Amino acid sequence: MKRSDKQREIVMIKSFIVNATLIAIKFIAGLIFTSAALIADAIHSLSDFMSDILVIVGLRHSHKPPDKEHPFGHGKIEYVLSLLLGIGIIFIAYQLLRNLMLSFGEAPQIPSVYGLVVAFVVIVVKLLLARYMMKKAHSLDSQVIKASAQESFTDVMGSVVVIIGISLGVIGGHFDIDYLIYGDSLAAFIIALFIIRVAFIIIKDAIRSILGQSASSKILSETKRVVQSVKGVYNVDKLTMIVYGHYYQVMVDIRVDGSQSVKSGHDIASHVKRKLKENPKIGHVIVHVNPEVE
Numbered sequence: 001m002k003r004s005d006k007q008r009e010i011v012m013i014k015s016f017i018v019n020a021t022l023i024a025i026k027f028i029a030g031l032i033f034t035s036a037a038l039i040a041d042a043i044h045s046l047s048d049f050m051s052d053i054l055v056i057v058g059l060r061h062s063h064k065p066p067d068k069e070h071p072f073g074h075g076k077i078e079y080v081l082s083l084l085l086g087i088g089i090i091f092i093a094y095q096l097l098r099n100l101m102l103s104f105g106e107a108p109q110i111p112s113v114y115g116l117v118v119a120f121v122v123i124v125v126k127l128l129l130a131r132y133m134m135k136k137a138h139s140l141d142s143q144v145i146k147a148s149a150q151e152s153f154t155d156v157m158g159s160v161v162v163i164i165g166i167s168l169g170v171i172g173g174h175f176d177i178d179y180l181i182y183g184d185s186l187a188a189f190i191i192a193l194f195i196i197r198v199a200f201i202i203i204k205d206a207i208r209s210i211l212g213q214s215a216s217s218k219i220l221s222e223t224k225r226v227v228q229s230v231k232g233v234y235n236v237d238k239l240t241m242i243v244y245g246h247y248y249q250v251m252v253d254i255r256v257d258g259s260q261s262v263k264s265g266h267d268i269a270s271h272v273k274r275k276l277k278e279n280p281k282i283g284h285v286i287v288h289v290n291p292e293v294e
Contacts, residue, residue: 011136011145015152018129019049022122033112036100037165038119040188043096044158044195050088079209082147086203089151093195100189110173111166111184119166123159126152141281147202154198158191165190215241215248223250223276230275232256232268234292247283250276258291265289 023045030038130152137146165187172180215223220241227236237253254272256265269287276285 007136008140008142008145011133011140012148015129015133015148016049016053018125019045022125023049025118026122029115029118033115033118034109035111035115035162035166035169035184036109037111037162037184037187037191038115040096040100040191041119041122041155041158041162043092044191045155046092050085078142079206082202082206083210085147086199086201086206089195089199089202093192093199096192096195097189100185100192109184110181111169113166113170115166116163116170119159119162123156123163126156126159130156147205150201151198154194158194161187161190161194209243213243215243219248223252223279223282226275226279227252227254227272230268230272232264233272237290244283247281249284250282251286251288252276253288253290255290255292265291 023042026038026042026045029035030042130149133145133149133152136142137149165184168180168183168186171177172183214220220239223241224236224239227233227239233254233256235255237255238251239253240251242249252272254269256268266289269289272287273285276282
């Protein structure tokens with residue numbers, strides 16, 4: 001396993017441990033302190049937990065070398081797993097909304113004020129985890145870690161809603177204000193909507209990447225400069241870079257002196273390929289040579 005793959009796996013294992021702990025804390029606290037919002041938030045965190053499991057499995061698979069059936073490697077497994085994650089999150093949100101609708105009209109239980117303490121702790125931990133994962137997603141250029149980080153940020157928002165919902169429920173119960181006692185249930189409903197929103201974002205990004213997403217303009221410019229720095233390259237006629245998991249597939253058309261031998265043109269192309277492959281994030285390079293005709 002490459003060092004970058006190992007780093008991705010370490011990031012996800014850390015997230016896995018944190019999310020497993022938070023799920024247990026929120027679910028148990030929701031039962032003890034009679035908070036539907038905390039239980040909903042635990043279900044929300046379950047999507048993070050599922051994400052971590054899928055990513056760890058995917059990272060172990062994506063680093064496999066190319067084979068006859070997959071000549072460009074297995075990097076796109078990350079996108080497939082992100083798509084599955086999004087579908088799984090939608091299913092969880094559906095179940096949550098269904099349970100809330102079935103219990104509609106029933107007198108809600110008044111949550112305990114101690115649930116607020118749990119929600120505050122969860123916010124701090126999840127915010128730190130989300131920031132850490134987003135930073136690692138950018139440094140390691142991992143789409144699936146980014147997806148998991150997005151879900152973690154949404155989980156922070158969910159915990160804020162939990163605090164508001166529990167607070168309203170506690171106030172409503174203490175001062176006997178009927179409409180406020182539904183605050184906890186309303187918070188659970190809003191969290192379910194958060195879950196659906198992030199699921200659609202993850203699915204949209206995954207489908208776009210599966211179809212073949214181009215590298216950013218910054219990466220394209222940097223790569224073009226590398227190609228143009230090779231001696232014998234007159235111009236870069238065309239450059240295409242497709243994101244392929246955690247690496248890029250590069251197809252470049254270069255223009256060289258048309259009067260030189262075929263071997264010389266081939267040598268220049270080989271030099272371009274070697275130069276590009278110095279970047280560990282570039283996995284495959286195809287170079288096409290065009291002659292410069294006076």
